[in-house]
Each structure stands twice: as C-alpha cells, then as structure tokens.
Amino acid sequence: MARILHITIKDINGLTSGTHFWCNDLVTAVAACQSIxxxxxxxxxxxxxxxxxxxxxxxxxxxxxxNVETIKTRAVVRLSGPDPGSVASPRSYCRxxxxxxxxxxxxxxxxxxxxxxxxxxxxxxxxxxxxxTDKIEKVYYGRR
Amino acid sequence: xxxxxxxxxVDVNGETGSSSxxxxxxxxxxxxxxxxxxxxxxxxxxxxxxxxxxxxxxxxxxxxxxNVETAKTKAKIKMRGADAGSLASPxxxxxxxxxxxxxxxINGVVGDTSNTDANDLASHVLSPSGVQMSSIEKIxxxx
Numbered sequence: 623m624a625r626i627l628h629i630t631i632k633d634i635n636g637l638t639s640g641t642h643f644w645c646n647d648l649v650t651a652v653a654a655c656q657s658i659x660x661x662x663x664x665x666x667x668x669x670x671x672x673x674x675x676x677x678x679x680x681x682x683x684x685x686x687x688x689n690v691e692t693i694k695t696r697a698v699v700r701l702s703g704p705d706p707g708s709v710a711s712p713r714s715y716c717r718x719x720x721x722x723x724x725x726x727x728x729x730x731x732x733x734x735x736x737x738x739x740x741x742x743x744x745x746x747x748x749x750x751x752x753x754x755t756d757k758i759e760k761v762y763y764g765r766r
Numbered sequence: 767x768x769x770x771x772x773x774x775x776v777d778v779n780g781e782t783g784s785s786s787x788x789x790x791x792x793x794x795x796x797x798x799x800x801x802x803x804x805x806x807x808x809x810x811x812x813x814x815x816x817x818x819x820x821x822x823x824x825x826x827x828x829x830x831x832x833n834v835e836t837a838k839t840k841a842k843i844k845m846r847g848a849d850a851g852s853l854a855s856p857x858x859x860x861x862x863x864x865x866x867x868x869x870x871x872i873n874g875v876v877g878d879t880s881n882t883d884a885n886d887l888a889s890h891v892l893s894p895s896g897v898q899m900s901s902i903e904k905i906x907x908x909x
Contacts, residue, residue, distance in 0.1 A: 629805050631828055631837055632829060633836050634830060634831045637836050637838060638837060639866075641863045644892040646849045646892060648817065648819065652819060653886075654887060654891065656799075656824050657883050657886045657890065659824050659881075661841070661881075662864050663832050663868055664865050666821055669821060670770075671816065672815070673769075673816075673817070674813075675771070677811075679796060681797055682804075683809055684807040686778060687778045692781055693775055693779075716787070719785055721785060721796055721806055722777045722778075722806050724805060739806065742797070742798075743798065746789060746797050746801070748787075
C-alpha cells in the first residue's frame with residue numbers, strides 16, 4: 623500500500639514550508655527524509671505518512687439539515703482511559719469533536735455520556751499517550 | 767503503533783471543517799469514522815490515517831544559512847519512471863519540491879541531474895499511480 627509522505631521543513635529564519643510525494647512504506651519514508659535533509663538547508667520538523675481511508679464504506683454519508691447547527695458548532699466528547707504508569711494522574715484524557723452534531727447527541731448544556739451515538743468511540747479512540755479509552759467523561763458544546 | 771485519523775467534513779451549507787482522533791489500527795480508523803458520521807449531520811468528504819515518521823535517525827537535520835534561499839524557494843526535481851501499462855503515455859512523472867535547497871543541488875537556471883542525493887531520493891518516490899521513479903529529468907527553481 624503506497625502512502626503519501628508529508629514533510630514540514632523550517633529554515634534558519636524560522637520560515638516553514640512543506641513538500642509531499644508518494645512512497646512505499648515507513649522504511650522508505652525515513653530514507654526519503656534523509657535524502658531531503660541532505661538536499662536542503664532547512665530542518666525537517668515533522669513528517670508523516672498518510673493512508674487514504676475508504677469512505678465509500680461509511681453508510682448514510684450525506685449532509686442533512688436536521689439540526690440548526692452548522693459545522694462551526696461541535697459536540698465535544700471527552701474520553702478517558704486508565705494510566706497505569708502514574709499514580710499522581712491516574713487517568714489519561716482526550717477529546718473528539720463532532721461538527722454539526724445530531725440532536726440526539728446534545729440538545730442542551732450537556733449531552734448523555736451513555737448515548738448510543740457516542741459510546742462507539744470508547745475502546746477505539748486512543749489518548750495522545752496511547753492509552754485506550756474506556757469511559758466517556760462528558761459531552762458538551764464547543765466551537766472550531 | 768497508533769495512527770492519527772484525520773477527517774474532512776462539509777455541512778449542508780457547503781461549509782467545511784475537520785476532526786481528528788488517535789486510533790490503534792486501520793480497522794479502528796474506519797469504525798471510528800463511521801461513529802463520527804453517525805453522530806453528525808455533515809458529510810465526510812475525505813479521511814486519512816497518519817503515521818508519524820521518526821526523525822531521530824535523520825542525520826544532518828539542522829537549519830543552516832549556507833545558501834541565500836529560504837524555505838519558500840524550492841528546487842523542483844522532476845523524476846521519471848517507466849509506465850508499462852500505457853503506450854500513449856509511456857512514462858510516469860513526479861515533481862518533488864525541496865525547500866531551501868543547498869547550492870550544490872541548484873545554483874543557476876537548472877541543476878545537475880546526476881546529483882547523488884537527488885537520485886537517491888528518486889529511488890524512494892512513487893508516482894500517484896504507484897510507478898517507481900528511476901531517473902531525474904530536470905532540476906529547476908520553483909516556489
């Protein structure tokens with residue numbers, strides 16, 4: 623599976639720029655980054671491989687005007703998971719934001735953390751420290 | 767290994783936005799994308815899984831002022847690979863931009879196509895149709 627390598631480069635003045643192209647795998651991507659570093663006076667400050675997701679498998683993937691909210695309004699779902707490595711901070715947290723949320727997720731100050739539309743995120747979403755989430759802490763409104 | 771799921775949206779008014787979440791696998795990426803869609807009145811226009819490339823093994827990865835060019839000036843390396851599948855267009859091409867290029871890559875209207883690092887880069891690059899690049903056609907300035 624070929625993937626797109628995105629590279630962000632910063633020059634000596636702090637100006638940033640990007641470049642991207644297709645490559646085969648992570649090993650190739652690291653080698654390509656080395657070639658780019660050899661060819662540039664800038665510093666590579668970030669690089670990732672992007673794999674397109676097959677969104678044709680997502681059912682009912684259409685827009686609707688069933689709710690008053692536009693894409694600027696979001697339902698924020700705050701999730702948490704156990705963090706066995708730290709006694710001082712025993713939980714690890716993350717948030718996912720859902721643009722133009724349906725009314726059954728949130729229709730007031732807060733939404734139902736046990737709602738059928740938010741619980742599928744549990745166990746599938748990781749925190750930035752790679753902890754698998756096991757609980758929804760809160761559902762509330764946010765903005766982009 | 768975890769991936770950053772990045773989703774682009776459009777709502778019924780045509781306004782666009784994005785969301786992201788970390789997931790453990792490509793299968794989980796699709797499951798979470800479905801959960802996102804079920805929870806939103808907007809339509810997913812694209813989604814991708816991002817895997818971070820480790821940079822700590824990259825040598826010579828420092829910014830220097832050895833050349834007058836900034837990151838906005840790029841050396842454009844046009845590469846070519848064989849395309850056995852099409853007689854009408856017998857070669858596949860890719861152009862890669864190198865921000866703040868070093869002087870030995872390009873220092874005039876065109877650069878040296880035999881540059882070792884440029885050719886090494888070509889050996890790691892595929893065309894959008896998956897063809898392996900095998901030679902350098904031209905090196906020139908762009909932005």
